[in-house]
Amino acid sequence: MSFAVVKAASYTLAHTPDFIPFGSTPTTAKARDDQEYFAALKNGLRSFDDVVNYPPNQCYVGNITPHQLGEVAQPWYQDAAAGERTGRYGDIMPQVEFYALLKASDAFDLVALTPEFIEVANPKLAAHPLLKRYTLDASKAMAATDMHAMLEAHKAEPLKMDGELVGIVKQAHDEDENLSAHIMLENLTVKATGVHAALCLEAQGVDLSEVEYIIECSEEACGDINQRGGGNFAKAIGEMIGCASATGSDLRGFCAAPAHSLIHAAALVKGGAFKSVLVVAGGAVAKLGMNSREHLAKDMPVLEDCLAGFAFLVTENDGVSPIVNTDIIGRLNVGAGSSPQAVTSALVSEPLNAVGRKITDIDRYSAEMQNPEITKPAGAGDVPEANFKMIAALAVKEGQLERKDLLSFVKNHGMPGFALTQGHIPSGVPYLGHGRDAIMNGEINSFMVIGKGSLFLGRMTNLFDGISTVVEKNPGVQEAAGFDKDEARRLVAQAMQDVAARLAE
Amino acid sequence: MDLENQKRIKDLAETHGNENVVVVLGGAEAEASGLAAETVTAGDPTFAGPLAGVQLGLSVYHITEEAVKEVVNSDVYEEQVGMMEMVLPVEEIASEMSQFRG
Known part of the structure; x- marks a missing residue:
């Protein structure tokens, strides 16, 4: 499909x-x-x-x-x-x-x-x-x-x-x-x-x-x-x-x-x-x-x-709009750890490694896009920037990025937070509009949407949650392999001849 | 500091004795870490939570401080904190924290 x-x-x-x-x-x-x-x-x-x-x-x-x-x-x-x-x-x-x-x-x-x-x-x-x-x-x-x-x-x-x-x-x-x-x-x-x-x-x-x-x-x-x-x-x-x-x-x-x-x-x-x-x-x-x-x-x-x-x-695929590449899904499973690197690995590097891609292959990351002007005075820091730094640090640890390039990665693959601190609102998706346009305009080829959730607030579990996927340029509608009736008949005929030959032996 | 956390720390100190409780912070920012440290030593500076006006004087450290790092298994530390060490303003946090320890 x-x-x-x-x-x-x-x-x-x-x-x-x-x-x-x-x-x-x-x-x-x-x-x-x-x-x-x-x-x-x-x-x-x-x-x-x-x-x-x-x-x-x-x-x-x-x-x-x-x-x-x-x-x-x-x-x-x-x-x-x-x-x-x-x-x-x-x-x-x-x-x-x-x-x-x-x-x-x-x-x-x-x-x-x-x-x-x-x-x-x-x-x-x-x-x-x-x-x-x-x-x-x-x-x-x-x-x-x-x-x-x-x-x-x-x-x-x-x-x-x-x-x-x-x-x-x-x-x-x-x-x-x-x-x-x-x-x-x-x-x-x-x-x-x-x-x-x-x-x-x-x-x-x-x-x-x-x-x-x-x-x-x-x-x-x-x-x-x-x-x-x-x-x-x-x-x-x-x-x-x-x-x-x-x-x-x-x-x-x-x-x-x-x-x-x-x-x-x-x-x-x-x-x-x-x-x-x-x-x-x-x-x-x-x-x-x-x-x-x-x-x-x-x-x-x-x-x-x-x-x-x-x-x-x-x-459904229109052949033009950016695709949601669900072959790449970062998942923070129940059994996964909750340390920052365990979370970042599970959401970023593991799903990319699984399809042979590197952290640096993704053009933009959109994770927890809270406006820092709201969060910094409250002591929560610049949340999106902290996420981009963690992704960059992981790329350094995995040998995909030089340590000296950590901050330039943050600048080139991240972006300032611009979403209101309304809980679910900042969670990766505020960039879908801008990211879609940037792909359609040819400025970027891909971005990763990362959502994170603090499940402990519900007092049911101390687990942390997170999930991610990649949105990327549409490769164009792939021409479906046509069903060639003549070729099919030829193959069936060939198979029957083979069977007949074996029975005759 | 979150009011519920203040309550939990206050309860722990009452149960085990102030001298037997060490608070290890993991906040991403120096000023906020300082505020949390102030809360568990001199009392809640915002006067909003259960520690308002309560001077627990607890030992308090940030996870990235040398004193904590020295007593944690280095492999475990690397696995759990190594990446954050690269990302956090470690020196700024340490300087802020030291103000709240006698």
């Missing part, structure tokens, strides 16, 4: 400053009544324009390449050049559109919006090339006074614009904590931001009605008391975006899930089960403002002020 190809990739952001208090760090601060933190938080918020102009965001949606990002002076959050909200791969959505999409994604009347908000939001939806298919029903608006009553009874979470109440997300059950207002807010957010990402594929010419299978790979779980995590975000998103011919399911694996999903999608297509597989992921509310305490302490703005999403389409 022919390899599957990466047909398109989209990347989206939703700027949600009023959602930051729902993040894990602000929630902890709220429980401690940390007024000082919230005063600093208010002063550290960015405007929508600042978010759009922010160079890593411009890179994420495809207006500048990772290489171009690397040439922009840091700190990136200061004096950024003006950028566009819409890029080659996606769109940066302001909060008003996000709330509108949250309501459009609500199948159980859990989101209520004020009439004043709906009046403002509907023209915004109508003006958006992808969101104009949705209109909010003004007859279902709820007055702010009624919302206050539900909030005071702790039966809802507030939706605010600049601190003003414009809506609520209601609890979906009186007693089941799995359907609490907060969980519904998180899950509807995954759905809405996933929808946004998938629709941006449509803007690239993808016909979503032709998708046959959907894999959703974010980090949230939807279900009730009897099946917390039952799913299925994939079909819920598919229903919203016109994937009438598709079925689907959710795949979970912490931050590694997108890389697992790429391989699952490629295998489903290569194996012939489905012709086109959409992989989609929505954003993580819990990660909003996750490192804000450290950013604010260093007089930086709150950089984790957006929800991120992505989608990509894996299809």
Whole structure:
């Protein structure tokens, strides 16, 4: 069977400053009544324009390449050049559109919006090339006074614009904590931001009605008391975006899930089960403002002020798009060690050695693409750079690279991180769009996507997780060996003559 | 330092005695390693976790420091840490760590 190809990739952001208090760090601060933190938080918020102009965001949606990002002076959050909200791969959505999409994604009347908000939001939806298919029903608006009553009874979470109440997300059950207002807010957010990402594929010419299978790979779980995590975000998103011919399911694996999903999608297509597989992921509310305490302490703005999403389409070989070479799969098996070199060997050198390739043969590596401007002040260092250094060090250990060339390898085979720290979002796949273009433009021939996941966070195992594969230039459609009937007849006749001759002996 | 880790270290020190606990760090960055070292010696500088205001005064080293390297089997060390030694700012980390040991 022919390899599957990466047909398109989209990347989206939703700027949600009023959602930051729902993040894990602000929630902890709220429980401690940390007024000082919230005063600093208010002063550290960015405007929508600042978010759009922010160079890593411009890179994420495809207006500048990772290489171009690397040439922009840091700190990136200061004096950024003006950028566009819409890029080659996606769109940066302001909060008003996000709330509108949250309501459009609500199948159980859990989101209520004020009439004043709906009046403002509907023209915004109508003006958006992808969101104009949705209109909010003004007859279902709820007055702010009624919302206050539900909030005071702790039966809802507030939706605010600049601190003003414009809506609520209601609890979906009186007693089941799995359907609490907060969980519904998180899950509807995954759905809405996933929808946004998938629709941006449509803007690239993808016909979503032709998708046959959907894999959703974010980090949230939807279900009730009897099946917390039952799913299925994939079909819920598919229903919203016109994937009438598709079925689907959710795949979970912490931050590694997108890389697992790429391989699952490629295998489903290569194996012939489905012709086109959409992989989609929505954003993580819990990660909003996750490192804000450290950013604010260093007089930086709150950089984790957006929800991120992505989608990509894996299809049958079109002879042109880059292939997912599933002959090369780096796997961190259950029995593998978890030291950095054991992990890097399992994910990088072992699968390459198995097909006779070297680490230096792969043009780019995309692993844990977290924006270093977010992680360094929080003490986590430059995560992608650390990965590229480890890959380079492994190449030195295996005699494929001179030690003096270690840093030039990092520069030439790596790239600056540009993805938001939204758990699954940075996991290798943010480069699928740029990498696909770089291959199609002839700039590179191949890149490796590496996903890693910290399974111990779930307290089920101390194991670490990781998986990788290679995306590379399409060698072109191989002409299938034709079935020559005449030749077949000749061979059969020859075989029968041989048998007859032996019987006669 | 992660709040759950602070709790675990505090529990271990209470169970075994401060003088019987050595903390070995593996962080990739000097400043963060220093903060972790400060947390288990002078207390959590962010005042967020169980070690806020708790001066455990534990012995604390980074895995790449000579003192640790000397007591680990060299083959095991090479297999487990050799590559990271090539990658991490080893001297910067050692200098940061030394500030938190008496």
